[in-house]
Amino acid sequence: MNSSVRNGNSCPKESEENGNNETSETRYPDGTVKLRNPHIELMDQDILYHIALGSESHDLVEMFGDVKFVCMGGTPKRMETFAHYIMKEIGYKLPTGTTLMDISQYSYRYSMYKVGPVISVSHGMGVPSIGILLHEMIKLMYHAKAKDPIFFRIGTCGGLGLEPGTVVISDDVVDGLGNHYYSVPILGKVVKRPAKLEKKLVRELKALATQDDPYDTTTGTTMCAEDFYEGQGRIDGAFCDYTEADKQDYLENLVRQGVKNIEMEAVPFAALTHQAGIKAAIVCVTLLNRLKGDQVAAPKEVMNEYQQRPQILVARYIKKYLQTKGRLCSLDGHGSIAVKSPRRFKLVQQESQTFE
Known part of the structure; x- marks a missing residue:
């Protein structure tokens, strides 16, 4: 196999704020998302297998054209909870007799809910799972003609020197080797895509933390591991070839490098949103201090x-944005699936159920 390396050099030219989201490479003049894949426009239909939607089976502009925020987290239950929470926070009203619907229920892989301009979707665990979802969510924004969407990852993590329950807003991300890029083997070559987050969005989120919050909110570097056990230096996995002292030395060295927390999705999230020219932020809560234990x-x-706690902070941002734009007063929902082609709709359901 060819093991040569080529750098991803098609990234949008950066501004001082870590990414210009309105470059001609990633946006059309009206602010809608432009894909960096010329093949999609030539396809008869683009089936988003893992979220059970299709570009010709569903009227994606009608269903998602008003989306401004895509919020994702690990588990279906967490994102269903967030959907109900944000619905209350922004005053979104469903028609009488209707409930929130899992739009991607036929995929059996991810769960997705729409609350006005907010999508709440689960991304599963780990780099491959969130990578698949990001490809399809970015394509969904393209097909829906959504204008300048903002992506959030709302998650949990292990803290380094932080008390459990601390909220961490990532201002930088690294992989397990300290690299600031996402390495993807493509056609036998390793492509490196810069993993970057927009600093302005980090500052705006941090400013929304208040002294009344009964917990601390901080910013810092997040390490993205590709494994829950050995990849994060735990000693409670099925295998372990290092000592407790080795682990402590490793974790303390991470602290010296400015790493505040460890999770499993930050690098692809930062890299793929940056590649798409989409503003994005990661807000996690620490479940434990890894310097004091593994479980x-x-x-x-x-x-x-x-x-x-991360949901509260992200909801504050969304609510403030909608208030500033005067959009809180017009949030009545239709709560329905818009079908363009019944035949293609059935095909997409079948494909999503059987695709492996």
Whole structure:
């Protein structure tokens, strides 16, 4: 196999704020998303297998054209909870007799809910899972003609020198080797895509943390591991070839490098949104201090409360944005799937159910 390396040099030219989201490479003049894949426009239909949608089976402009925020987190239950929470926070009203619907229920892979201009979707665990979802969510924004969407990852993590329950807003991301890029083997060659987050968005989120919050909110570097156990220096996996002292030395060295937390999705999230010219931020809550142990021991009710904290901060941002734009007063929903072609609609359902 050819092991040569080529750098991803098609990234949008950067501004001082870590990415100009309105470059001609990533946006049309009206602000809608432009894909960096010329093949999509030539396809009869683009089936988004893993979220059970299609460009010709569904009227994606009608369904998602008003989307401004895409919020994603690991589990379906967490993102269903966030959907109900943001619905209350922004005053979104469903028609009488209707409930929030899992739009991607036929995929059996991810769960997705839409609350006015907000999508709440699960991304699963780890680099491959979130990578697949990001490709399809970016394509969804393109097909829907959504204008300048903002992506958020709302998650959990292990803290480094931080008390459990601390909220961490990532201002930089690295992989397990300290690299600031996402390495993807493509056609036998390794492509490196810069993993960057917009600093302005980080500052805006940090400014929304208040002294009344009964927990700390901080910013810092996030390490993205490709494994839960050995990849994060745990000693409680099925295998372990290092000592407790080795682990402590490693974690303390990460702290000296400015790493505040460890999770499993930050690098592809930052790299693919940056490649697409989409503003993005990562907000996680620490479930434990890894300098003091490897296993989460907090009671379930405490864990549930911790997981609400990133949701609260992101909801503050969304609510403030909508208030500034005067959009909180017109949030009545239709709560329906818009079908363009019943035949293609059935095909997409079948493809999504059987695609491996």
